[in-house]
Amino acid sequence: MDELLGGHLRTLREAAATGRLPGRAELDDCRAAGALAAERGASVRALVETALAMAESVSPVPLPALRRTVSALMEGYENAQRSALRQEESARREFVDDLLQGRADRLAERAEHFGLRLAETYVVAVARPAGAARPAGIPGTPGTSGTAGGAATAAGPGDGELAGEAEGTARRIEDALVARFGSHNVLVAVRDGTLVCVAPGSLTVANGEFTHHVRQAFAPGWRVGLGRAHRGPGGVVTSYREGANAIELGDRLGLRAPVLKAADLLVFPVLLRDRAAIEDLVTSVLSPLLEARGGPEPLLATLEAIFASQGNQTAAARRLGVSTRAVTYRLERIRRLTGFSPDDSTQRFTLETAVLGARLLDWPAHPLH
Known part of the structure; x- marks a missing residue:
């Protein structure tokens, strides 16, 4: 940590000697040092404590300069954290999009990072809040055409109750499921105006827990479609389509049940x-x-x-x-x-x-x- 904060110490010594406050270049150096500390996994507490400890070696301590350098260090640290989160969310959305469309580019390797073992059997639950638009173009759905829903979006116009709070809702539900079932068992994401939950077929209670949280998060009128259990990455795609199709069939048939199982509706695709x-x-x-x-x-x-x-x-x-x-x-x-x-x-x-x-x-x- 000390080598990262060498510029911070030089800036304080110069301020103590000249009375001049640090300029833009010195503060940019501090921001860069804070960002590098975040990338190396240091805690913000360790960063600030080291900066304050270094300041004690300067006499007299230039408090206005110290305040500015520490603030710049924390700003750089926080910016790096936000950037890392944005990159993680972007990678997550890309992975979910590839998974649900069946694009297999390093899918199994990436799945491990997000807590899934794709060799297992999985069930996909699709939750749609009241008033949300239907997912577009799910193959095999009566009255629709096209590919598997187009590009994944976090939320957008017409997404109804999911708009604006989609990612936050998904994350809260996923945190609750992970706390109960573990990080290598569930994945919750937002896609095409719906919440999607991927869980092992052997963990049937996860679907009930997901539905419970959906009921709490959305106003009356929500619906959950449950696909059947299928194995492998292609099985996840199939189960996802079955869950989305179950909601579509429920709408067309005027079914009142809020939870619709694809296994109970097999006769309709046959028709x-x-x-x-x-x-x-x-x-x-x-x-x-x-x-x-x-x-x-x-x-x-x-x-x-x-x-x-x-x-x-x-x-x-x-x-x-x-x-x-x-x-x-x-x-x-x-x-x-x-x-x-x-x-x-x-x-x-x-x-x-x-x-x-x-x-x-x-x-x-x-x-x-």
Whole structure:
């Protein structure tokens, strides 16, 4: 430390001899010395104590000069610390972007630095606060196209509740998870207006803990999508896409649950895999509802409520906020228009699949060709 502060001592001796306060060049030298001390891992306390100890060898001690040199030393130290943090955050954002897009340039080596062992199996949870924009272009998501979300951003216009406080929220949640599960088990980051949590598949409790902190951090309306467990860097990408897609499917289907598991929604990508078939089903079964007075939406909502209530008309009426008689009337209208009834087991499956397909395809708002 003494060799770093040689300029500081010379400046004090000159000030004591001439009464002249240190100039810009001397203070710049002190700032450089403070920055170098930070880069070498010295504590700010050790830096200041060494500077004060050196000042004791100067007589008389030029207090105004001492104040300026110590201030410059601390300024240089703090600037170096901030620069190191910015570089670390930049490297972190780049790593997260590469990880979630599957770019493999030294990925495993870099992952160790951020606490991940990519040979393991991982689960990715994606949390979206209320009002935040959907992640753009997640492959495999109904109604989207493009690559895996484009460039990662810390936050930006349209990111809703994440804007401005995104990184701070992510860091607080990650600190809490690291304190409980250890630094080599979780990674929390911000990407495309969502919080992303990567955790080992064997550490299932981490997903619940992450959801708990999301609930505390965001206003009602937040959602968490949980991907399935997959192995390796490619598995992280797949799980991330599944989590984001689960939120997208929940929105399209009008699901109320705040936590959506990709494993519970596997049937919907299957439905969409043959888009021509599902369009034909929706058109063939549900297009007669377009002739209903008041449009098809009340009848579609009634079918959804009936399916969610396992056929119980009273429970469905409560869900809809209407009378049981109104539900009975609507079901009869559906039977007359379509020829299908949810009371028949075979027809019920056809109707339910058609309604799910309609929600996935955003029909009738977007007519099918």
